[in-house]
Amino acid sequence: xxxxxxxxxxxxxxxxxxxxxxxxxxxxxxxxxxxxxxxxxxxxxxxxxxxxxxxxxxxxxxxxxxxxxxxxxxxxxxxxxxxxxxxxxxxxxxxxxxxxxxxxxxxxxxxxxxxxxxxxxxxx
Amino acid sequence: xxxxxxxxxxxxxxxxxxxxxxxxxxxxxxxxxxxxxxxxxxxxxxxxxxxxxxxxxxxxxxxxxxxxxxxxxxxxxxxxxxxxxxxxxxxxxxxxxxxxxxxxxxxxxxxxxxxxxxxxxxxxxxxxxxxxxxxxxxxxxxxxxxxxxxxxxxxxxxxxxxxxxxxxxxxxxxxxxxxxxxxxxxxxxxxxxxxxxxxxxxxxxxxxxxxxxxxxxxxxxxxxxxxxxxxxxxxxxxxxxxxxxxxxxxxxxxxxxxxxxxxxxxxxxxxxxxxxxxxxxxxxxxxxxxxxxxxxxxxxxxxxxxxxxxxxxxxxxxxxxxxxxxxxxxxxxxx
Numbered sequence: 512x513x514x515x516x517x518x519x520x521x522x523x524x525x526x527x528x529x530x531x532x533x534x535x536x537x538x539x540x541x542x543x544x545x546x547x548x549x550x551x552x553x554x555x556x557x558x559x560x561x562x563x564x565x566x567x568x569x570x571x572x573x574x575x576x577x578x579x580x581x582x583x584x585x586x587x588x589x590x591x592x593x594x595x596x597x598x599x600x601x602x603x604x605x606x607x608x609x610x611x612x613x614x615x616x617x618x619x620x621x622x623x624x625x626x627x628x629x630x631x632x633x634x635x
Numbered sequence: 636x637x638x639x640x641x642x643x644x645x646x647x648x649x650x651x652x653x654x655x656x657x658x659x660x661x662x663x664x665x666x667x668x669x670x671x672x673x674x675x676x677x678x679x680x681x682x683x684x685x686x687x688x689x690x691x692x693x694x695x696x697x698x699x700x701x702x703x704x705x706x707x708x709x710x711x712x713x714x715x716x717x718x719x720x721x722x723x724x725x726x727x728x729x730x731x732x733x734x735x736x737x738x739x740x741x742x743x744x745x746x747x748x749x750x751x752x753x754x755x756x757x758x759x760x761x762x763x764x765x766x767x768x769x770x771x772x773x774x775x776x777x778x779x780x781x782x783x784x785x786x787x788x789x790x791x792x793x794x795x796x797x798x799x800x801x802x803x804x805x806x807x808x809x810x811x812x813x814x815x816x817x818x819x820x821x822x823x824x825x826x827x828x829x830x831x832x833x834x835x836x837x838x839x840x841x842x843x844x845x846x847x848x849x850x851x852x853x854x855x856x857x858x859x860x861x862x863x864x865x866x867x868x869x870x871x872x873x874x875x876x877x878x879x880x881x882x883x884x885x886x887x888x889x890x891x892x893x894x895x896x897x898x899x900x901x902x903x904x905x906x907x908x909x910x911x912x913x914x915x916x917x918x919x920x921x922x923x924x925x926x927x928x929x930x931x932x933x934x935x936x937x938x939x940x941x942x943x944x945x946x947x948x949x950x951x952x953x954x955x956x957x958x959x960x961x962x963x964x965x966x967x968x969x970x
Contacts, residue, residue, distance in 0.1 A: 566892055566909065566937045567698060567956050568806060568839050568854070571742060571759055572789055591935045618807075618837070 555603065556629030557610055559595045560622030564588060569618065576617040580605055593622075598629055653877075673969035676916055678927035678951065682963040684724045686710075691729060694718070697954045697961060701746035701754070701793075702943045703769065708952055709754055710961060711743035717756055717771065722945065724963070730771030735761060737773040745804070745840075745941070747793035755801060757790040764790060764803060764818070777818030782808050785820035792840035792852065792895055792941060796864065802849060804838040811841050811851055813866070824849060824866040829856060830879060833868035840895030840941060845902060852907070854892045856881040859906065859921070872921040885911055887923045895941040899948030903968060907953055909937035914953055914964060924969055933957045 559577075564570045570588045573595050577586040582603025587596045595614070599605055607624045614621035686694035692714060699711035706722035716731035731740050741760030748754050752769040762780040767773055778787045788807035795801055799816040802824070809827035814820055828834030840852030848869060849862040858873025858881050874889025876882045883891035891910030898904050902919030912932035916924040929938060939953035939962060951964040 565935060566854070566894070567696070567940055568744075568759075568789075568791055568837070568894065571744070572807065575742075575760055575789060 553601065553628040554626040555599045555601050556627050557597045558625045558627065559597065559610055559614060560593055561595050561614055561619050562593050562622065564619060565590060573614060573617040573619060576613040577610070580609060580613055673924040675967055675970040676925040677967045678914060678916070678925065678964040679967065680962065681950070681965045682724060684720065684961040684963065685959060686718060686726070688726050689718060689729065694959050694961065696956045696959060698940045698956050699744050699746040700941045700943050700952055700954050700961065701748045702945055702952065703748045703752055704750055704946060706946055709746050709748060710954065711746055711756060715740040715743065717743060717746065717754065728770060730767070738771070745791050745793040747795045749795040749799050750797065755793050755795060757793050757803060759789045759791065762787040762790060764801065775818050777814065784823060794841045794843045796843045796847065802841045802843065804841045804851065806837055806839060809835045809837065811838060811849065822866050824862050825851065829881065832860065832871055842897050844898045845900065850896050850898065852893045852895045854894050857883045857890050857892065859893060859896055872917070883910060887926070890915070892937055897942050897944045899944045899966070901948055901968060903948070905942055905944060905951050907939040907942040909940055912938055914939060914942065914951060927964060929955060
């Protein structure tokens with residue numbers, strides 16, 4: 512027998528299912544998005560906008576976290592430009608999401624990420 | 636208008652919460668602004684050392700600084716080295732090179748000198764501490780990356796007490812760690828957090844006061860905190876919204892990212908209030924006395940970073956990373 516209480520939970524079930532579906536779609540979209548933003552060809556240098564890193568301890572922390580990314584050969588910060596610049600070995604498998612997470616681990620939020628061809632010297 | 640029971644309950648709950656927050660916040664808040672500025676207190680810029688006489692190159696983004704018992708000054712900089720000056724600012728020597736071996740650095744940030752003249756250096760990148768003789772001969776090292784006791788995540792400021800115990804501001808682990816003279820772990824001081832005494836948020840500096848208390852520059856709680864040597868929190872100084880929530884301020888009631896502090900023989904406290912580009916002088920009780928602002932400071936970089944005091948208390952040295960120099964300030968204590 513279906514009680515009133517049971518009938519009252521039906522919208523809740525639909526809501527839960529809806530949330531799960533949206534989360535799953537979001538995860539799939541995120542995965543595809545991250546894969547799509549991986550460096551291609553000779554674009555091995557990521558220029559990451561990071562605001563509010565005037566403190567040298569913070570800036571060094573961002574460098575430290577970014578330098579730990581797989582394939583990173585160098586990380587620098589340009590305080591005046593609010594930028595962190597990470598150079599990777601050619602063909603390194605790194606995603607924007609991984610860069611964003613590294614910046615988050617350093618206590619900041621990454622803004623736009625621009626990929627370009629670069630050499631370690633250009634990052635200075 | 637009559638209030639129903641639910642509304643009265645909510646009001647009582649809010650009053651209780653505000654009272655509790657106020658009580659919690661007041662407990663341990665030592666910062667007090669005197670009614671009148673302290674007569675005669677202040678700083679005068681005596682000199683600025685750029686290290687241009689150093690054979691291997693002048694100072695480049697100096698960040699760590701410490702004074703030896705005899706008055707010599709040690710500085711760490713971006714050239715991955717420790718530079719040794721005498722009290723007059725003359726170059727005495729330097730050591731360090733890039734690498735992970737003995738006497739090698741990736742990012743030397745914090746410095747401390749113990750009573751026998753030995754120099755400790757923290758490496759922000761290597762997550763270790765090295766100890767050297769006064770002339771740079773390697774003695775020991777300890778620490779590795781991690782968050783377990785004895786491990787570091789970006790060790791910054793250092794201090795050494797009378798018994799040669801070492802204190803490390805462990806930046807990303809939001810704590811201070813105490814080590815025995817042989818480098819073995821002793822105790823953790825402070826907890827990660829934003830509210831209440833003992834909570835630390837990105838500490839960058841640590842100092843032993845003449846009274847044997849640990850003074851921590853709790854940079855991103857925008858306050859100083861005092862602990863007993865065993866780790867029990869004592870007091871704190873800084874601006875707190877509603878006496879509870881630590882907030883940055885440009886006023887003389889607090890700080891904006893205080894990255895280091897040092898005390899002189901009189902107990903006067905000198906603070907590197909880096910986000911405000913100033914050195915702040917506090918009384919031993921934590922009252923504001925005076926400050927000195929870096930002229931034309933770059934808004935892109937917080938400075939000064941670390942600070943130390945000459946053994947006689949007459950001179951304050953502070954790193955000005957943005958200016959590639961050491962600021963040498965003459966102290967005018969209150970009358």
